[in-house]
Amino acid sequence: AQTVTQSQPEMSVQEAETVTLSCTYDTSESDYYLFWYKQPPSRQMILVIRQEAYKQQNATENRFSVNFQKAAKSFSLKISDSQLGDAAMYFCAPNFGNEKLTFGTGTRLTIIP
Amino acid sequence: DTGVSQNPRHKITKRGQNVTFRCDPISEHNRLYWYRQTLGQGPEFLTYFQNEAQLEKSRLLSDRFSAERPKGSFSTLEIQRTEQGDSAMYLCASSLELAWGPEQYFGPGTRLTVT
Numbered sequence: 314a315q316t317v318t319q320s321q322p323e324m325s326v327q328e329a330e331t332v333t334l335s336c337t338y339d340t341s342e343s344d345y346y347l348f349w350y351k352q353p354p355s356r357q358m359i360l361v362i363r364q365e366a367y368k369q370q371n372a373t374e375n376r377f378s379v380n381f382q383k384a385a386k387s388f389s390l391k392i393s394d395s396q397l398g399d400a401a402m403y404f405c406a407p408n409f410g411n412e413k414l415t416f417g418t419g420t421r422l423t424i425i426p
Numbered sequence: 427d428t429g430v431s432q433n434p435r436h437k438i439t440k441r442g443q444n445v446t447f448r449c450d451p452i453s454e455h456n457r458l459y460w461y462r463q464t465l466g467q468g469p470e471f472l473t474y475f476q477n478e479a480q481l482e483k484s485r486l487l488s489d490r491f492s493a494e495r496p497k498g499s500f501s502t503l504e505i506q507r508t509e510q511g512d513s514a515m516y517l518c519a520s521s522l523e524l525a526w527g528p529e530q531y532f533g534p535g536t537r538l539t540v541t
Contacts, residue, residue, distance in 0.1 A: 414469070
């Protein structure tokens with residue numbers, strides 16, 4: 314079975330600081346895609362960043378970057394210079410090659426002013 | 427690009443009634459997905475379409491659920507004889523089939539409350 318685990322139900326960070334959200338998964342596939350989505354309160358799901366499993370280089374999008382360790386099946390999200398607008402639920406959501414996303418249970422991120 | 431839209435945004439219904447939700451994907455996207463999200467959980471896959479063909483259905487999609495995508499444009503999700511356990515947010519997403527793995531873009535969801 315393909316599973317996704319986000320072991321941090323809640324995280325908090327001071328504004329302007331850096332925070333890392335963890336995600337581990339289990340799959341027997343070798344070629345797949347990994348995504349982080351953000352869901353602000355009462356707002357829709359927004360794609361934050363994507364990573365192709367065949368790429369060794371970690372993806373970066375402005376203040377957001379990932380640490381992808383394929384052998385360890387780990388895909389963490391680092392948010393630098395945290396801003397108040399970053400407050401949201403963050404979901405790790407791999408696509409294991411079967412077209413659907415498999416979501417973790419999410420991490421609620423609070424930004425402390 | 428107007429994004430993925432869903433209607434209605436909220437639906438309250440009594441147990442046993444039928445409800446229908448609509449999703450309009452991003453216009454050039456040929457794939458459309460339905461997910462269900464209960465409180466405090468991540469979304470769970472229900473079904474997906476490529477153009478008008480329904481290619482996969484989750485075991486979560488009981489016989490009371492049916493989805494259609496006529497002409498490969500908008501999609502509807504119908505729940506017959508609703509139960510209290512059907513209360514959830516129903517999310518629609520769309521993507522454009524590409525060789526390198528499509529990103530899915532989500533709509534705002536339809537929140538269903540069954541009383």
